[in-house]
Amino acid sequence: MQNLSKYLLVFAFLFAIVACNDDEDMRPEPEAANLVDAANQAGLTTLLAAVQAVPGLAPALLEANAITVFAPTNDAFAAALTAFGASDLNQLVDALGGPENLETVLGFHVVPAVALAADLGATNNFTTLSGQSLTVNRQGNTVTVVDAAGNTANVVTADVRISNGVVHVIDRVLLPEIDLPQTPAPNLVEAATAAGLTTLLAAVTEVDGLADALLAAPAITVFAPTNDAFGNALEAFNATSLAQLVARIGGIENLETVLGFHVVGATAFAADLQPTNTFTTLAGQTLTVTRDGSNVTVTDAAGNTRNVVTADVEIENGVVHVIDGVLLPEIDLPNVVEAATAAELTTLLAAVTAADLGGTLLDAEAITVFAPTNAAFGDLLETLNLNSLEALIETLGAEAVTKVLGFHVVPAVAFSFDLAEGVNTVPTLAGEDLTVTRTGNNVTVTDAEGNIYNVVAADVAIENGVVHVIDGVLLPELD
Structure with missing residues (x-):
C-alpha cells in the first residue's frame, strides 16, 4: 500500500509538469516589430x-x-x-x-x-x-x-x-534603371581651371576677346599645353615670364596666332581620329594629329611632336586634349625696315637710305637698334641750327652720318629684360661703346657726349633682333 502511494505521488508530479508545459506552448509569441x-x-x-x-x-x-x-x-x-x-x-x-x-x-x-x-x-x-x-x-x-x-x-x-x-x-544601395540628371559639361575656362592650366589661361587672357570668342564658338577642339609645357617654351625662348615670351615672339598679335594654332574649329574626340589627321586651326595654319591606338600626338609647323597626356576632357562646346608642349605655328616678324615703317620713323629710314645702311642691317645675323623718333631728329636739327636731314648730312659729311647711325646699332640681341640692372656697356657698329642703363622697367641710353635719352617704346621684335625706340639721336665721338 505504501508503494502504491509513492507511485501515485510521482504520477501527480509528472502530470503537473506536463500541464505547465502545455500552458507555456499555448501562450502567444511576442509580436514582431514593424x-x-x-x-x-x-x-x-x-x-x-x-x-x-x-x-x-x-x-x-x-x-x-x-x-x-x-x-x-x-x-x-x-x-x-x-x-x-x-x-x-x-x-x-x-x-x-x-x-x-x-x-x-x-x-x-x-x-x-x-x-x-x-x-x-x-x-x-x-x-x-x-x-x-x-x-x-x-x-x-x-x-x-x-x-x-x-x-x-x-x-x-x-x-x-x-x-x-x-x-x-x-551592404550596398541598389540602383534601378533611372534617368539620372545630366551634369552640364564645364566651359573651356572652367575645364582649364580644374586641370590647373593656369599659364594657358593667363595667355588667353592677354589677348582681348579671345576667351569670349572661344566660349562662344559653336564647336572647338583645344590642344591645351600644361604649365610645364609653357615652362619649357619659356626656357627655349630664354624668357622668364609670359610677358617676356610674348615680347620675344613679336607681341600680342603673334601670341594670338600661337594660341589659335592650338584650336580647331570642330569637335574631335580621340576615338574620332584617323591614324593621320590634318586640321586647319583658328590661326589659319595646318596642324597634324596622329593616333596610334590610344596614343595621340600633335606635330606643329616647326616639326615638333607633342603628346596628348590627357585626352577627351569634354567641354560644353567641344573637347580639350591636354598636351606636353607648346605648338609653334609659322610666325611672321617684321624686318628692321618694316618695323621702322610701322612706327613711322621716317627720318631714320631716310637717313639709313642715304647712308646705304639698309642692306647691312637687314643682312646682320643679330642686332639691337636704338631707333630715334622723328621728333628726336628734329631736336638735333634745331640744336645744330639746321632745317633738314640733307643739311645735316651735308654739315656732318656722309662718313660721319654713317658713324652716327652705326652708333645706334648693337651687333647682338638685347631685349630690355636681357639687360643687367644698372649700367651696361655695349659695343656698336660705329666701333664705339654705348652706355645703356636699366632701372627696373626703365631704360636709358647715354652717348659719347654724355647726353641721356629714354627708351620710349621697348622690345619691338624683328626677324633678326629687336628695336627700342628712343627720344634722342645718339652722337659718337666725331672728328
Missing part, C-alpha cells in the same frame, strides 16, 4: 531618413500585406553619397534626379512578398515595388542581390522578422 521599429533597432538611420523624404512611403510599407525589404546600412548609403559626389542625403536626392527617382530607388529595395533566406532558390527574380526586376542569389548561407546596373550587394544580416514580412540588411 519595419520602422526594426530599422531603428538595427541603426539604419539613413534608410529611415530616405524613406521619410518620400511622402506617404513609410505608411504604405507599414500597411502592406507582405514585404521583403533589402535594407542598406548607413555605410552603404555613405558609399552611395561618395559615388554620386554628394555630402548629404539632400544632395544625393538631387544627384538621383529628385524625390520621384528616390522613390523608385527605395521601391527597388522592396519585394511585395515574404522571402526568408531559407525559402530562396539558387537564383531568384523578384518584381519590386518600383516595377523593376531584382535578382537574388543564394549559395549555402550566402545571399547576394544584383541591381539593374550589375552591382552586387551582400546580405550581411538575414531574416530580421517584421510584423508584415522580413528584412535582409545589405
